[in-house]
Amino acid sequence: MARLPREFYLGDTVEIAQQLLGKYIVRRLPQGGDLVCRITETEAYVGRCDKACHAYGYRRTARTETLFAPPGHAYIYLIYGMYHCLNFVTEPEGEPAAVLIRGAEPVGNPDSISLLRFSRPFAQLTPYQRRHFLDGPGKLCKGLSLTKVENGMDLTGDTLFVCDRAEDGGLPSPPTVPEKMCRGPRIGIDYAQEAVEFPWRFWLEKEDKK
């Protein structure tokens, strides 16, 4: 399938965060079966100049090691003791930077994702749970069954990758309604001083919202 090549992840992190919007994540489960979702929200983190980044100032520890990997790897870490966050490593090897995947929407049958997240099929969820199905980094990782075990995974491999179109993930593209890209400061980084206001969060919004 036509997954994005490593070169896609090589460039500027803030640009890649925008280019990832609308693209499709394919997660191939160890027990078989593909989970597919469409990216709707991202954030850029750049170790070189960004106090919000775990590897700010090229700080290299056991946790941040993955951020120094070549572009096109998954950086996954545990947050608040019980949730995980999925990032895609960007920029040349040795430049610690990544795009956090903050939100997505399911593509195709959502039951597999729903079972992983709620232990029940999508039809049995409350309207609130459906409306906020994958709109957070912790929710996304739970729904795609991603944990620290998958940290460092190569995105050009077979178990986790990104496609331009849903067909590349084996599913028909959903009907598209007009969307606009929005931009603003990142979430949950109050400690990051001047970087608090960097407008490095990007998300897609439906045009028909009144």
Next chain:
DNA sequence: CTTCAGATGCTCT
């Protein structure tokens, strides 16, 4: 719709 507390464990000082 909003606020609020609590859960929980790893990482770094």
Next chain:
DNA sequence: GAGCATCTGAAGA
């Protein structure tokens, strides 16, 4: 020992 790139359910307005 402090803090964290979060989420949930309960309660109030």
